[in-house]
Amino acid sequence: MSDSHLRDYWTAFRTIVSKEVLRFARIWVQTVLPPVITTALYFIIFGGLIGERIGEMEGYRYMDFIVPGLIMLAVITNSYANVVSSFFGSKFQRHIEELLVSPIPNSVIILGFVFGGVARGLAVGVAVLLVSLFFSPLSIHNPGVMLIIVLMTSILFALAGLINGVFARTFDDIAIVPTFILTPLTYLGGVFYSISLLPEFWQGVSMLNPILYMVDAFRYGSLGHSDFPIAMSFAIIAGFIAVMYGVALVLLNRGVGIRS
Amino acid sequence: MTPALEIRGLKKTYKNGFEALKGIDLEVAPGSFFALLGPNGAGKSTTIGIITSLINKTAGTVKVFGHDVDTDLQAVKRSIGLVPQEFNFNNFEPIGEIVVNQAGYYGIPRREAWKRCEHYLKELGLWEKRKDMARTLSGGMKRRLMIARALVHEPRLLILDEPTAGVDIELRRSMWDFLTRINTDGRSIILTTHYLEEAETLCRNIAIIDDGAIIENTTMKQLLAKLETETMVLDLSEPPPGIPLDSPIALRQVDEMTLEADIRSGQHLNDLFRVLDQAGIRVQSMRNKANRLEELFIRMTRPGQSPSHLTPGASGTTEQPENQA
Numbered sequence: 001m002s003d004s005h006l007r008d009y010w011t012a013f014r015t016i017v018s019k020e021v022l023r024f025a026r027i028w029v030q031t032v033l034p035p036v037i038t039t040a041l042y043f044i045i046f047g048g049l050i051g052e053r054i055g056e057m058e059g060y061r062y063m064d065f066i067v068p069g070l071i072m073l074a075v076i077t078n079s080y081a082n083v084v085s086s087f088f089g090s091k092f093q094r095h096i097e098e099l100l101v102s103p104i105p106n107s108v109i110i111l112g113f114v115f116g117g118v119a120r121g122l123a124v125g126v127a128v129l130l131v132s133l134f135f136s137p138l139s140i141h142n143p144g145v146m147l148i149i150v151l152m153t154s155i156l157f158a159l160a161g162l163i164n165g166v167f168a169r170t171f172d173d174i175a176i177v178p179t180f181i182l183t184p185l186t187y188l189g190g191v192f193y194s195i196s197l198l199p200e201f202w203q204g205v206s207m208l209n210p211i212l213y214m215v216d217a218f219r220y221g222s223l224g225h226s227d228f229p230i231a232m233s234f235a236i237i238a239g240f241i242a243v244m245y246g247v248a249l250v251l252l253n254r255g256v257g258i259r260s
Numbered sequence: 261m262t263p264a265l266e267i268r269g270l271k272k273t274y275k276n277g278f279e280a281l282k283g284i285d286l287e288v289a290p291g292s293f294f295a296l297l298g299p300n301g302a303g304k305s306t307t308i309g310i311i312t313s314l315i316n317k318t319a320g321t322v323k324v325f326g327h328d329v330d331t332d333l334q335a336v337k338r339s340i341g342l343v344p345q346e347f348n349f350n351n352f353e354p355i356g357e358i359v360v361n362q363a364g365y366y367g368i369p370r371r372e373a374w375k376r377c378e379h380y381l382k383e384l385g386l387w388e389k390r391k392d393m394a395r396t397l398s399g400g401m402k403r404r405l406m407i408a409r410a411l412v413h414e415p416r417l418l419i420l421d422e423p424t425a426g427v428d429i430e431l432r433r434s435m436w437d438f439l440t441r442i443n444t445d446g447r448s449i450i451l452t453t454h455y456l457e458e459a460e461t462l463c464r465n466i467a468i469i470d471d472g473a474i475i476e477n478t479t480m481k482q483l484l485a486k487l488e489t490e491t492m493v494l495d496l497s498e499p500p501p502g503i504p505l506d507s508p509i510a511l512r513q514v515d516e517m518t519l520e521a522d523i524r525s526g527q528h529l530n531d532l533f534r535v536l537d538q539a540g541i542r543v544q545s546m547r548n549k550a551n552r553l554e555e556l557f558i559r560m561t562r563p564g565q566s567p568s569h570l571t572p573g574a575s576g577t578t579e580q581p582e583n584q585a
Contacts, residue, residue, distance in 0.1 A: 004367075005367075007367060008366070008367025009367065011364055011367045011368065011369055011370075012364060012365050012366070012367055014364070015361050015364025015365060015370075016364075016365075019353075019357075019361050022357070023352075026352075089350075090350070093348070093349075093350060093351065094346065094347075094348035095348050095349050095350045097314060097342075097344065097348045098348070098349065098361070098362055098365065098409075099365060100313065100314055101312050101313065101314065101337060101340070101342050102337060102362070102365035102366055102413075103333075103334040103335075103337040103338050103365075103366065103367075104365055255316060259313075259314060259315060259316055260274065260309065260314070260315045260316065
């Protein structure tokens with residue numbers, strides 16, 4: 001690949017990302033504000049009211065324990081939602097054709113949408129972090145782990161959102177996965193509790209949930225506590241990213257849902 | 261000279277079994293203003309979809325300026341600008357952003373993209389609206405926006421799929437002037453339209469596609485020469501003293517102040533004027549009864565129907581079979 005092609009692709013990538021960022025920023029009342037309000041309610045109800053009665057979790061105040069999980073919850077749902085709604089919207093309004101007729105490789109299209117989703121995931125994550133400061137002091141045990149885990153998680157769920165967007169034919173199709181799969185997995189992924197509280201059988205079942213490793217690793221970065229080795233969490237997330245990216249690329253190359 | 265477009269044996273069969281293209285051959289010379297005409301569902305949009313890689317072909321080859329869509333798709337895409345039949349931009353984006361983003365997809369840096377955006381939006385009378393959301397534009401403005409967007413990467417081949425559908429006459433003529441100008445500057449243009457007057461005015465070459473097959477591919481001049489009889493309507497300045505019965509040109513009186521004259525292939529308007537002069541008939545004005553291309557089009561695609569069965573200007577209709585898959 002020549003330098004000029006690389007420059008062109010870089011410009012195209014930046015164009016898609018900036019378009020995606022402007023899209024969610026333009027409608028911030030719909031995209032950024034609601035998750036911040038929802039998470040603030042979690043802090044007040046679960047952390048403040050109920051948390052006072054729960055006491056400590058793994059040696060931490062309950063409010064402090066759930067903050068990392070709630071940040072991850074916001075990052076996961078928003079990274080996913082941004083890409084699935086944007087990609088499906090572009091199919092629905094047919095402006096996906098702007099990309100399809102241009103000489104951008106599918107890999108660049110994927111990366112552009114994914115990093116748009118990452119931008120929203122991080123924007124909401126930072127907003128939730130700022131809100132959490134009203135309820136819990138900032139706790140950073142390993143900033144590098146926190147940053148890498150949140151980035152990888154955001155990339156993974158942005159890719160998942162893209163795949164959902166490729167297959168979606170109606171607006172219902174973009175709501176099914178977040179409602180029936182993503183939300184239960186997130187809630188059962190150790191956001192509100194430590195996996196060690198579960199009976200052995202359910203611990204085994206929970207270990208099949210990839211979100212558990214993401215929340216756990218992020219909590220390690222924040223509090224220094226984890227139920228699993230950090231390297232294992234990195235490996236699992238990286239594996240999922242590789243698989244999701246491969247699937248997304250094959251789908252776009254075949255033109256599934258976008259070409260006749 | 262390498263053709264702007266070269267299509268050989270192009271076939272498309274949709275998953276539902278509908279055979280949209282049955283092995284068409286087509287060649288468009290560089291610098292040409294080429295009309296691709298056909299009734300609804302004939303295969304025009306499928307052909308354009310395949311050229312622009314929006315539709316996967318079943319068989320055949322497509323080359324744009326010598327670049328094969330199968331082996332050199334990136335170069336093909338760089339050579340083409342597409343103005344599709346239906347609006348396909350984000351209605352919730354400012355129009356300047358729509359054009360600049362399109363340039364970005366072709367690797368054009370933002371500063372240069374804004375320069376080009378300004379040039380084309382000014383040419384098409386949209387620069388003052390660059391900050392407006394696309395949804396606020398009128399139908400005609402949306403068409404012009406799509407033309408600006410298609411040109412921003414300066415393609416050598418511009419493909420226009422019914423670009424003036426729903427556009428008022430004044431605006432349509434200004435778009436014709438613009439398209440003629442960019443064609444004169446060397447850009448090849450392929451046009452599909454339901455306004456046959458538009459094709460006759462703008463295009464030098466023409467292909468007619470019907471039922472997935474090319475049934476005519478020639479110059480506009482040669483095609484129009486095939487018209488055997490052309491009917492002229494004559495508006496008279498005073499009632500005629502009489503109608504010559506032995507005239508070589510058949511004359512009919514429609515009403516007190518109107519005549520119709522059938523001019524056969526090989527006859528000239530001078531012959532008609534001579535007959536009218538000799539008969540002392542004074543003519544105020546004269547026009548074609550039907551568009552010449554329209555006459556031929558109907559004869560070729562719908563044998564047995566008169567031009568009145570065609571609804572000139574009835575565009576914006578969707579070619580259902582092509583959109584099914």
